Amino acid sequence: MKEKRGQVTIFIIIAVILIALVAIAFIYIPGIRPDFGEETKTPDSFIENCLEEKIEDTVDILSLQGGSVDPEFFILYQNNKVEYLCYTNEYYKPCVLQQPMLKTHVEEEIKIEILEEVGACFNALKNNYEEQGYGVSMTPGETNVELLPERLVTTFGYSVTLSKESTDEYNNFDVVLNNDLYGLVSIANSILQFEMAVGDADQNLYMDLYSDLKTEKWTESDGTAIYTLTDRDTENKFIFASRSIVWPAGLGDVDDLQDPEDIPGAGTN
Amino acid sequence: MNKKILVIGIAMFFLAVLLAGSVDAVCCEKLKSGAWCMNVIDESSCVESINPATGAKFRSSPQSCEATSYCASGGTCIDSTEGTCIPSSEATCKANKGYFDPKAADEISQCQLGCCIIGDGASFVTQAKCNYLSSFYGTGNTFRRDVTDQLECFALAAPEEKGACVEENEAGRTCTIETKQACQEKGAEFSVGYMCTAKELNTNCAKTRKTTCISERDEVYYLDSCGNIANIYDSSKYDNEDYWTYIKEWDESCKADDVNGNAGSQTCGNCDYQAGSTCGTPKGENKKPVHGNKICTDLSCEYGGVDYQHGESWCITNTKGGLDEDLPGSEHFRLSCYNAEVSLDNSDSARQKVCIQTEIEGTTRASWSASIWQDCPYQNNKEDCEDIETRDCEWVDEEIIRVNVWSGKAFDKPAKRDRDIGQAYTFGNYPPIDQDGESVDNEGICIPKYTPGFASSNEDLEVENVCFAASASCTIKLERYKVEGLWGGSWKCTKNCECLTDDWQEKMSEMCIALGDCGNSTNFIGVKGYGEQVNQGGGPECSDGIDNDGDGDTDYPADKTCADEDHDSETYTSEEIQQMEEERLDQGDEGQQT
Numbered sequence: 003m004k005e006k007r008g009q010v011t012i013f014i015i016i017a018v019i020l021i022a023l024v025a026i027a028f029i030y031i032p033g034i035r036p037d038f039g040e041e042t043k044t045p046d047s048f049i050e051n052c053l054e055e056k057i058e059d060t061v062d063i064l065s066l067q068g069g070s071v072d073p074e075f076f077i078l079y080q081n082n083k084v085e086y087l088c089y090t091n092e093y094y095k096p097c098v099l100q101q102p103m104l105k106t107h108v109e110e111e112i113k114i115e116i117l118e119e120v121g122a123c124f125n126a127l128k129n130n131y132e133e134q135g136y137g138v139s140m141t142p143g144e145t146n147v148e149l150l151p152e153r154l155v156t157t158f159g160y161s162v163t164l165s166k167e168s169t170d171e172y173n174n175f176d177v178v179l180n181n182d183l184y185g186l187v188s189i190a191n192s193i194l195q196f197e198m199a200v201g202d203a204d205q206n207l208y209m210d211l212y213s214d215l216k217t218e219k220w221t222e223s224d225g226t227a228i229y230t231l232t233d234r235d236t237e238n239k240f241i242f243a244s245r246s247i248v249w250p251a252g253l254g255d256v257d258d259l260q261d262p263e264d265i266p267g268a269g270t271n
Numbered sequence: 272m273n274k275k276i277l278v279i280g281i282a283m284f285f286l287a288v289l290l291a292g293s294v295d296a297v298c299c300e301k302l303k304s305g306a307w308c309m310n311v312i313d314e315s316s317c318v319e320s321i322n323p324a325t326g327a328k329f330r331s332s333p334q335s336c337e338a339t340s341y342c343a344s345g346g347t348c349i350d351s352t353e354g355t356c357i358p359s360s361e362a363t364c365k366a367n368k369g370y371f372d373p374k375a376a377d378e379i380s381q382c383q384l385g386c387c388i389i390g391d392g393a394s395f396v397t398q399a400k401c402n403y404l405s406s407f408y409g410t411g412n413t414f415r416r417d418v419t420d421q422l423e424c425f426a427l428a429a430p431e432e433k434g435a436c437v438e439e440n441e442a443g444r445t446c447t448i449e450t451k452q453a454c455q456e457k458g459a460e461f462s463v464g465y466m467c468t469a470k471e472l473n474t475n476c477a478k479t480r481k482t483t484c485i486s487e488r489d490e491v492y493y494l495d496s497c498g499n500i501a502n503i504y505d506s507s508k509y510d511n512e513d514y515w516t517y518i519k520e521w522d523e524s525c526k527a528d529d530v531n532g533n534a535g536s537q538t539c540g541n542c543d544y545q546a547g548s549t550c551g552t553p554k555g556e557n558k559k560p561v562h563g564n565k566i567c568t569d570l571s572c573e574y575g576g577v578d579y580q581h582g583e584s585w586c587i588t589n590t591k592g593g594l595d596e597d598l599p600g601s602e603h604f605r606l607s608c609y610n611a612e613v614s615l616d617n618s619d620s621a622r623q624k625v626c627i628q629t630e631i632e633g634t635t636r637a638s639w640s641a642s643i644w645q646d647c648p649y650q651n652n653k654e655d656c657e658d659i660e661t662r663d664c665e666w667v668d669e670e671i672i673r674v675n676v677w678s679g680k681a682f683d684k685p686a687k688r689d690r691d692i693g694q695a696y697t698f699g700n701y702p703p704i705d706q707d708g709e710s711v712d713n714e715g716i717c718i719p720k721y722t723p724g725f726a727s728s729n730e731d732l733e734v735e736n737v738c739f740a741a742s743a744s745c746t747i748k749l750e751r752y753k754v755e756g757l758w759g760g761s762w763k764c765t766k767n768c769e770c771l772t773d774d775w776q777e778k779m780s781e782m783c784i785a786l787g788d789c790g791n792s793t794n795f796i797g798v799k800g801y802g803e804q805v806n807q808g809g810g811p812e813c814s815d816g817i818d819n820d821g822d823g824d825t826d827y828p829a830d831k832t833c834a835d836e837d838h839d840s841e842t843y844t845s846e847e848i849q850q851m852e853e854e855r856l857d858q859g860d861e862g863q864q865t
Contacts, residue, residue, distance in 0.1 A: 075305030076305075086306065089306050089309075091309050098360060099358070099360075100306065101367060102348040102359035103368070106367060107367055151407070195357075206584060206609070209607075209609045209610075213549055214486070214487075216612070216614070218616065221616070221617050221618060221619060223619050251623065251725055
């Protein structure tokens with residue numbers, strides 16, 4: 003009797019170990035999961051999964067660089083190239099707005115950066131469905147990026163028709179990010195208006211009004227102001243530079259023109 | 272006549288060539304560095320390739336950018352999609368594919384601002400922007416062009432009345448809080464001003480102890496069992512049927528007038544960001560609310576052992592002496608308390624901007640102010656000196672006397688040490704000479720209110736020019752009694768003897784330091800400067816290590832006035848001293864000695 007109980011115990015232990023090994027195999031070894039007949043991803047979710055990270059990465063990069071993926075005229079700040087959105091090379095003079103249509107510029111930068119990936123993802127979509135036995139017809143379309151309050155919407159004017167047992171048509175794909183870059187860019191525009199008009203902006207005024215906004219400013223030795231705007235809820239940032247109505251140290255010289263190349267930290271591409 | 276015209280024409284031609292060659296700046300539409308619309312000295316800095324936005328070559332011209340059509344400010348860049356109008360130059364606007372109008376925004380009809388009313392909100396924008404916003408929200412708009420003031424516009428914002436929107440379906444009587452219009456679009460039953468938990472509505476929503484925060488609102492709110500936002504959290508009203516029947520505004524809720532915005536209150540969620548609180552998760556066990564898990568968090572800060580309210584800002588400096596003692600290398604900083612965080616922003620070591628701190632009704636506020644000090648030395652009277660509308664200077668009542676020791680006459684022309692910066696950069700004007708040849712005392716001097724700093728990249732000459740203004744010379748008169756046929760007695764000081772005192776030397780040093788990073792002082796990290804402050808008469812001027820006459824040359828052999836190391840004046844050569852001595856003896860003066 004005792005022997006039989008011991009055998010049962012051993013069998014139970016072995017069974018538990020086997021189940022555990024199978025579970026581990028399912029979790030960690032790809033490609034062995036059986037097809038239980040669940041539905042494959044829809045084209046919308048496929049595109050969203052394919053492009054979401056690329057769009058997020060692009061937004062993260064340009065947000066720290068004054069709205070450009072590869073800034074042309076910038077100052078180095080904390081090892082980042084921060085673009086001048088308003089600049090003068092002279093003393094006592096207000097700055098010249100370098101990006102008067104900042105929101106449009108940011109949208110365009112994101113669009114250009116993701117275009118290649120968009121094409122690749124739609125091709126991958128086509129291949130994916132063809133492998134599953136679908137007949138796929140795809141018409142490329144225009145990619146548009148739009149900064150909206152509290153979200154960033156990227157739309158793709160592609161048209162995809164899937165045929166198997168039935169025919170389904172998918173148009174106008176989009177990826178929506180929860181990101182208030184629109185709000186940060188609007189605040190940046192307001193700050194730049196002050197920079198152009200009076201040579202400075204008091205960043206605290208914006209924190210007086212907006213509870214979810216953090217504004218910081220750092221002044222470099224050449225008079226360049228680096229503004230950092232942070233959404234407290236999402237921690238998204240927008241950083242940009244401005245140089246306006248700078249007083250030279252000492253007596254200075256009214257006619258002193260400063261070549262951008264001579265500016266400490268300034269760089270060009 | 273024709274000859275005259277020809278001569279004049281040729282003269283004007285050459286004049287034009289001369290002027291063109293002497294223009295100081297060139298306006299580049301775009302610099303090779305990437306900057307748009309900059310004045311530069313060297314035209315080679317300008318981009319010369321084709322502008323992809325216009326298809327034409329990038330422009331440059333030998334004049335200021337303000338005089339060009341492509342870079343003059345005063346125009347407007349219009350984004351027709353979003354309806355924004357931004358002051359801009361033509362070059363930058365077209366580079367960004369905007370529509371450029373050379374007129375200012377207030378002269379362009381499509382840039383006129385009006386009141387855009389969308390739903391229960393109002394914003395002061397252009398009509399195009401209004402249409403853009405309403406398309407985003409998917410609703411119509413009303414644009415009031417007659418409203419020309421932002422505050423007047425905001426006053427027109429009328430929150431749409433909200434209430435319980437009840438629908439009958441398989442789940443029973445479900446309810447959400449909606450506006451009347453939204454509810455009617457659903458074809459549901461709307462009860463204005465009612466909560467979904469109102470008993471008479473007989474919905475399946477009930478009160479709960481759960482609380483939540485809402486974006487764009489400061490307060491803590493109850494939630495009902497259907498997930499609707501209920502009234503502001505007030506634990507004393509939880510069992511009040513009225514509180515769960517009707518929608519209450521914030522001023523009808525608990526402690527709406529609390530000066531601290533109910534920060535830290537465990538029973539009331541009527542937070543106020545302006546007063547220093549907002550909805551958030553409490554920190555610490557003793558801060559847990561009676562209901563739910565949200566509280567009015569305190570947004571104040573603690574810094575250096577001092578408590579600061581949310582919104583307060585104050586000035587600090589990196590020197591031990593504080594803001595009243597600006598030493599070489601010291602900088603001003605402004606600290607600000609917002610959302611329980613202290614942030615910092617700065618000026619620079621040149622102190623061209625200074626931090627000014629004021630207290631208003633117990634709240635400290637700091638701001639940056641440009642320090643206008645460059646023309647302080649030009650001011651000869653207290654009224655002009657302390658004109659706060661024009662400059663940041665202060666008047667010091669001091670007597671500065673310049674007397675030529677050998678002739679007894681005041682200087683009637685700039686002394687050798689003065690530079691092209693002119694008389695203005697000395698304390699006061701040279702005193703006029705009266706009939707007796709005596710100098711006239713100055714009444715005081717005008718110095719910067721906030722000691723400016725000098726960037727290390729400045730050429731030494733510039734620093735020297737400013738510091739030199741504080742240079743002071745004082746000639747004392749010594750006498751001894753002349754006995755017939757014999758010299759007897761010791762020299763005794765009879766004039767300007769205060770210059771021999773430590774007090775005078777200290778005052779002169781303070782004035783020197785007040786002009787900027789001048790003089791012999793200590794820098795912001797406590798390191799002392801080099802050299803003796805004043806020649807104590809311990810040795811000849813030509814070997815004392817001091818540039819006594821301020822001409823940039825120190826001692827023999829650098830200073831050409833010095834014949835050798837024993838020569839006692841860097842100002843006068845031996846011949847000049849000999850000549851002055853002869854003049855003195857001719858005039859029969861008593862012996863004088865500097």
